[in-house]
Amino acid sequence: MSDKPKFVYVIYIASTPDKVWQALTDPDQTEKYWFGYRVNANGKVGAPFIARNPGGEDFDKGVILESDPPRRIACTWRPQHDNDRHERPSRVTFDLAPLRGQVRLTIVHDDFDEGSKAFESISRGWPAVLSSLKSYLETGRALEMSARDVDDKSCAAAAAEAGA
């Protein structure tokens, strides 16, 4: 494991930290922009971090490691794909900072196992989820897409190339 984060994503959203926090942690809101997933990250430190997919299936995504509304939330991130399910959970941290009437949302995803496959799906997932979150908060409408769109062949090929 490297002590260096594997991924750092930044997005500016014309909104308030409270609204961005709500959108990230409330399942009624995540359902609208996060591939239809109901993500419940509203618990206290140590609480499970549960996601329910559009098929109504609950799965354990991990545990909440830090929660400082509306500034910072960190959780472990358990891979769910067939090729990475055996891997140790990684860690994702959301930092929210107000900046000139906007929110600077930084996502750091790190603590991957050496040779992890999980980061391939993450590297195509986050930009899509973040763009959709931004559209949802700024216009009230999320981007039209499903997890299948970002898991499709074009993205898989791009990720494989990036990893090469």
Add this chain to the structure above:
Amino acid sequence: MDAVFKALADASRRELLDRLRAENGQTLGELCARLAMTRQAVSKHLVLLEEANLVATVRRGREKLHYLNPVPIHEIAERWIGKFERSRLQALSDMKQALEAGDE
């Protein structure tokens, strides 16, 4: 979005993004070591890329690590490439790659 296009309209800056894509989280020193650019030039390019949000930085102790931030490029793609065009474009891109590979 203007800042993104301006930042991308320079071969040196695109090269820096390629370097980060190959290896994310490099310091200024690491980026300079493999480029035929002065440290000052690389530093100026990185400032522009960071302003366009194409590069995100994280401080780790005394080091500043640079990351390729693909989010603005994704936003551009989402704006002009709809959900239904993606697979057709991918088919064309696959065909181009297959045909060009066959020429080698």
